[in-house]
Amino acid sequence: MVTIRQAEAAKLSELPSAFSFGPLELRPSEGFASASAIALQLSVREFGLLMEPARNDGRIVRREELYAAVWGEPLRQGDRTVGVYVRRLRVKLSQALPTWSFIHTHVGFGYRFAPANQFEAGDAAPKRAF
Amino acid sequence: MVTIRQAEAAKLSELPSAFSFGPLELRPSEGFASASAIALQLSVREFGLLMEPARNDGRIVRREELYAAVWGEPLRQGDRTVGVYVRRLRVKLSQALPTWSFIHTHVGFGYRFAPANQFEAGDAAPKRAF
DNA sequence: CTGAGAGGTGAAGCGACTGTGAACGAGTGG
DNA sequence: CCACTCGTTCACAGTCGCTTCACCTCTCAG
Known part of the structure; x- marks a missing residue:
C-alpha cells in the first residue's frame, strides 16, 4: 500500500512549482498555500485537493478521478472521503476568504474548481455548468 | 440494477470528447455544456439527451432508441419519461437561446435533434417534416 | 364537429446523492 | 505516557433530481 508521502511526492513532479487560483497563491513544491497573503494551514490531503486546478483548468472532475489523483488509488464504492x-x-x-467560493458541486x-466572488456577480463561473 | 453513475460512465467512452451542436458547445467527458459562452445547468439525464446529436446526426430518432441510449435499458410501454x-x-x-430550437417533434x-434559428428562416430545418 | 390518440405541462413522492458533525485510531512529538 | 494532528469512517440530515401521475393541448381521421 502506498503511503501518503510517497503518493504526494509522485504527484508533485507533475505540477507547476507555483500557480495562482483566484485570490489564492499555491506552491506545490513547498506545500504552501496562501489567501491574500494569509497563509493557510492545510493538511496533506486538503492541499492535494487544492492542487486540482493545476491539473484540470476549471472543468468538472468526477469524484473517482479526484480521488485517484490525490490518493493514488481507485475510489471504492460508497467511499465518502472526497x-x-x-x-x-x-x-x-x-x-480566510468569506466572499469567495472555490469548489462547486455538480450532482x-x-x-x-473555480474561483467565484459573490460580490462580483456575472463575472465568474456559474454554480452549475453541465 | 445499474446506477446512474455507471450507466453514464459507460456511455461517455463512446462519444467524442467535444463537439458543437449549432451554437452549443458540448464536452461529454467533462459533463459540460454551454450556449454561446453561457454555461448550461443540466442534470445528468438532460445532458445525456443532449448527447444525441453526437450519436445520430440530424435524423429522426424513436423514443425507444433515445431511451435505450440514455437510460441503458429498454423503454417500457406507456413510459412518458423521454x-x-x-x-x-x-x-x-x-x-439560454430564445431564438433557437433544437428538438423537433415528429408525431x-x-x-x-437539429439546431434552427427562427431569425434565419429558410435555411434550417422545418418544424414538421412530413 | 367530434372523438381518439399522441405529446406537452405542472406538480409531487420518493430515493439517491451530498453535506455535516462526531468519533475512532494511527502517527508524531514532547 | 499524554496531547495533538490528521486520515478515515460512520450515522444522520438536508438537498436534488428522477420518475410518475393527472390533466391539458394539439393533431388528425372520420
Whole structure:
C-alpha cells in the first residue's frame, strides 16, 4: 500500500512549482498555500485537493478521478472521503476568504474548481455548468 | 440494477470528447455544456439527451432508441419519461437561446435533434417534416 | 364537429446523492 | 505516557433530481 508521502511526492513532479487560483497563491513544491497573503494551514490531503486546478483548468472532475489523483488509488464504492475533505477545504477557505467560493458541486457528477466572488456577480463561473 | 453513475460512465467512452451542436458547445467527458459562452445547468439525464446529436446526426430518432441510449435499458410501454426530459431540455435551452430550437417533434415517430434559428428562416430545418 | 390518440405541462413522492458533525485510531512529538 | 494532528469512517440530515401521475393541448381521421 502506498503511503501518503510517497503518493504526494509522485504527484508533485507533475505540477507547476507555483500557480495562482483566484485570490489564492499555491506552491506545490513547498506545500504552501496562501489567501491574500494569509497563509493557510492545510493538511496533506486538503492541499492535494487544492492542487486540482493545476491539473484540470476549471472543468468538472468526477469524484473517482479526484480521488485517484490525490490518493493514488481507485475510489471504492460508497467511499465518502472526497466529500469530507471538500467540506474541510471549504471551511478553511471560507474562513480566510468569506466572499469567495472555490469548489462547486455538480450532482451526480463531481466537483468543479473555480474561483467565484459573490460580490462580483456575472463575472465568474456559474454554480452549475453541465 | 445499474446506477446512474455507471450507466453514464459507460456511455461517455463512446462519444467524442467535444463537439458543437449549432451554437452549443458540448464536452461529454467533462459533463459540460454551454450556449454561446453561457454555461448550461443540466442534470445528468438532460445532458445525456443532449448527447444525441453526437450519436445520430440530424435524423429522426424513436423514443425507444433515445431511451435505450440514455437510460441503458429498454423503454417500457406507456413510459412518458423521454417527453418530460425533452421538455426540460427545451426550457433550459430556450432560456439560454430564445431564438433557437433544437428538438423537433415528429408525431408518431419521435424527435429530431437539429439546431434552427427562427431569425434565419429558410435555411434550417422545418418544424414538421412530413 | 367530434372523438381518439399522441405529446406537452405542472406538480409531487420518493430515493439517491451530498453535506455535516462526531468519533475512532494511527502517527508524531514532547 | 499524554496531547495533538490528521486520515478515515460512520450515522444522520438536508438537498436534488428522477420518475410518475393527472390533466391539458394539439393533431388528425372520420
